[in-house]
Amino acid sequence: MATSISLFTQNPDDDEFDYHVNRMCLICNKNLFNSAKKKELYRYIRSRGFSRHLWYPDGLTLLRGRDHSKKATAQNRHALAEKTIADVCEALIGASLLSGAPDHRFDMAVKAVTAVVDNPSHNASCWKDYYALYSLPKYQVLSPDGAEVNLAERIEEKLGYHFKYPRLLRSAFTHPSFPSAWGRAVPCYQRLEFLGDALLDMVCIEDLFARFPDRDPQWLTEHKMAMVSNKFLGALAVKLGLHRHLRHFSTPLQTQIPQYAEEIQTAESESEGAVDYWVDTKDSPKCLPDMVEAYLGACFVDSGFKFEVVEAFYQRYVKPYFHDMAIYDTFANKHPTTFLHNRLTLEYKCANYCLKAGEIPAVDGSAGGVLAAVIVHDEVIAQGTSSSSRYAKVKASQKALEVLEGILPTEFRKKYGCDCREGQGSEDMDIGTAI
Template sequence: MGKNYERLEFLGDTFLKMATTISVYTLYPHENEFEYHVKRMLMLNNKNLFTHAIEKKLPGYIRTRAFDRRTWYPSDLRLKKGKATKAKARRHCLSHKSIADVCEALIGAAYLTGKSNNSMDMAVKAVTAMVSSENHTMINFSDYRARYTTPEWHTYEPNAAQRNMVERIAEIIGYRFQCAPLLRSAFKHSSYVYEEKIRRDYQQLEFLGDALIDMVVVDFLYTRFPEADPKWLTEHKMAMVSNQFLGFLCVKLGLSKHLMLATSSLHSLIREYTAEAKEAEEKAKGCRKPHGNKAAAGSDKGASAEAPSVTLDFWAEIQQPPKALADVVEALVGAMFVDSGYSFSVVQDFFAKFIQPYFEDMSLLSSFASNHPVTVLIHALQEDYRCTQWKLHMASVPPSTDDAGVAILAESELLCALMIHGNVIAHATSTKSGVTAKLTVAKLALKKLESIQDANHFRTEMGCDCGGGGSAAPLN
């Protein structure tokens, strides 16, 4: 029967994120990114998936043990000869997360089933069944566009600046926007308040584009590396969609020149980063590798790619770009998707032309992926200190209230905390995503662990008595 559900769960989790993102963007075109995030989180969290899996009696179909033909017989027949199966052996214990993971694996299986026909309809239907929410009732992929109501400001007559931007962006990416105001909004920073007719900045489109890029990257990795395990896939996906790469891509394509903002400090940071990126690229052009050299995509993944003639990982060696640059790339992809009438092919084309060429040799990412703060933290806790009682705990921050009892939405709504033996070692909040909060916590925790000399010192400081056995708690 092949592999277990882990790879399918990785694929289905990403499609679930994309589907629910498109849905909330479609149904609530006038709401902000925070409201989108809350609505999406209520659909894709493990508790919701588990609840509806129980309603559908899904756990009864989950296999946790191999089939034994010597002890199996139909339950409605009386055994006259042979050894009867003990009642206890018929039962198994499944965690909430395991059942939720199976839900995501089913979505992944539905996606692969329809992929051969270039259709996402079955996967969309699977998402609707699994989340069971009024915020995702679509059955076919075309239902997303059918439910979308175009905002009034999209229909405004474009001015000269907007028409000029359509031409300039078409020259860069090869896609010509039909809705000039929509394109303009993809480059509008929240500090830019000088075009009142453009009612939105890029945050809503960035929220949409982030999920679209995640999906096309995961689909590429899943297909290209059929033997790669979920850990390897996750680490390399994080590198490909990182702010560090997308920020560089924004500068490389010249998209940063069209960013509309009114913050002098951000202007300075972008100029400084642009200069460093150009210098790094010039140096990389002189670093050629021998022709015919093969580079494995992962230590035991059984796949390899021809090494490029010019090193293409120089972007990972320079300073972190301002996040606004990565946001613009994601917003542009989101805007293309909406402008094209919800065509996922425009996202695939953008990926194939501008992102994939940098990742033909995945071995270039091995160092970047393994040095990701979350990966480094997990390795330190599991391998160096042998601690089993730790977890990265995610939770939403409840809104505060004023003296009159009126709820006030907090600026930071997601909380992540590293807990070791019940003690909070580091914590952070984020309005963007759990990934952002988790990254911040990992950096803070690693800084605190710098003073730890060895495993014995760790046990003394953290009150750890794990004894070096077992495996770590899962990330929540």
């Protein structure tokens, strides 16, 4: 969240793709490892229990007894993987967040992020620095027209937040297909969506971390996936009536959005009050979850970067679906990317695989896209394309599962030359990131 806000404020002309790439460079394991190495953070990492027999304070001279100093020096050395040191950096940010003062609870964590990413793209020392770096764009401060004011009033009636800058809301509900010349230079929702996605992720993590102190990281990650999934956010957009306000110029969306809305509304009416009615419905058009995230981003910016508006939205409209997290215990296992990961690691015992995605350049004015590929032992077994990295990876995972359908472990090892050790997992396919 911190790096997303910083990039959003310092790079007002970047698009969503640039944001994702730059954020990845900031928070990737390699950058965290290099920063920790430069600061000699590894000197303070404990990887085994403390032994009073092998510990010697600096500056003391042994007067009598057996000298274990050489033995201690040899045994106290430990090999730490790059990912281990990066994990320690992330844990320090978490500890800093939990140690923050109630009235300025993010300040220490913001300072920790600056220390561990060690990059000019994030040099804030406290939360207030973010808004100080933000320059109000021209489109935001221009006087709204009647339609924009009317939209803000209608959304305020539904969701309760009053926009000081109605044009931010108009931007949050403007699809990339809508010609900018028709909208008085109001940009599409992609930048606000990038910001809102990070804000929503943070508020969900905080709530789960506080409510379930005894749960392990995997459980927390898998259940957070349900809360921030496109499947849920698409259903939420329909529940809140946001789908009626999307401004677009796409013929497929003219039929896809009403059809999806009808299915969601039917599923809810037949659910007899069950809050997970959305789980077994079809996937929503991606623009609908994007609208929810962009709306959150717009509220955050409009409020002067107050995280409380994000928390208020979460408490009122998201959390009621997730009071009982047990009903989502199997949600992550149904996701194609997670299912593929489990099949490769648990069934085939394969460690040499990855799921990668990259941008397809636009040609002759046509819209670009994202290509994702599943690679097993340096062989591409499946690929998928979409307008976003998330959906491209889902399509590639689905096709990979079709390719692997019915293949026994012995056949898999022979076909792909797999000689991985049993029980070893892949670090290249980070499920939380992939999804």
